Amino acid sequence: MRHWAWLLMVAGAGAGPGQARERPPSGVEVDETREVVLATRLPAACVAIAMQGATVYLDRDALAREATPPAQGDEAARRETGLTADRAQSLLAALGTARTREGCVPLAAEALPAQAAYLVLEHLEDGRAVLRDGTTQALQPRVAIRYLGTNCGPMCGSGHIDVALPGQPRPFWVVSWWQS
Numbered sequence: 817m818r819h820w821a822w823l824l825m826v827a828g829a830g831a832g833p834g835q836a837r838e839r840p841p842s843g844v845e846v847d848e849t850r851e852v853v854l855a856t857r858l859p860a861a862c863v864a865i866a867m868q869g870a871t872v873y874l875d876r877d878a879l880a881r882e883a884t885p886p887a888q889g890d891e892a893a894r895r896e897t898g899l900t901a902d903r904a905q906s907l908l909a910a911l912g913t914a915r916t917r918e919g920c921v922p923l924a925a926e927a928l929p930a931q932a933a934y935l936v937l938e939h940l941e942d943g944r945a946v947l948r949d950g951t952t953q954a955l956q957p958r959v960a961i962r963y964l965g966t967n968c969g970p971m972c973g974s975g976h977i978d979v980a981l982p983g984q985p986r987p988f989w990v991v992s993w994w995q996s
Contacts, residue, residue: 839941839963842975842994846965851958851982855946862946863911864920865928865936869988870981873920873946874939879904882935900935907932925989937991940979949981950988958982963993971996
């Protein structure tokens with residue numbers, strides 16, 4: 817039996833708090849790319865996650881708010897916000913005290929806690945992140961997100977999500993999405 821519901825929960829495929837994001841269905845053949853409009857101004861308090869060829873900036877104050885889930889709501893909503901809170905807490909716990917020239921707290925992609933990667937991905941998918949091209953150093957108004965799933969049989973397949981600068985042939989980040 818496939819455990820898609822569990823994988824979707826772990827991968828953060830459900831809509832985040834107050835968001836209407838929807839990914840293509842997991843567990844099926846898919847090759848879909850979406851361009852997402854991003855913020856182009858750095859937040860006053862930010863986290864700078866250095867990836868290969870790009871830096872992703874997140875609002876540190878928003879992460880702090882996400883780290884404290886509301887106690888109200890139905891069970892499914894509490895579970896979703898609790899998962900988001902765990903991810904935000906793990907990301908915030910990984911931060912040091914150093915600052916970039918922009919005043920952001922830096923974090924190398926290699927130091928990003930595994931569960932926090934899905935929160936970063938959600939911020940990119942929802943347009944709540946800022947993106948800097950590592951080559952030109954210019955802030956980018958969009959990001960390309962590619963959902964790629966392959967199925968080789970009833971209990972055989974996998975999917976990942978590629979994140980790239982629009983027009984670039986290679987992603988700067990790849991996140992595992994589902995596996996069977």
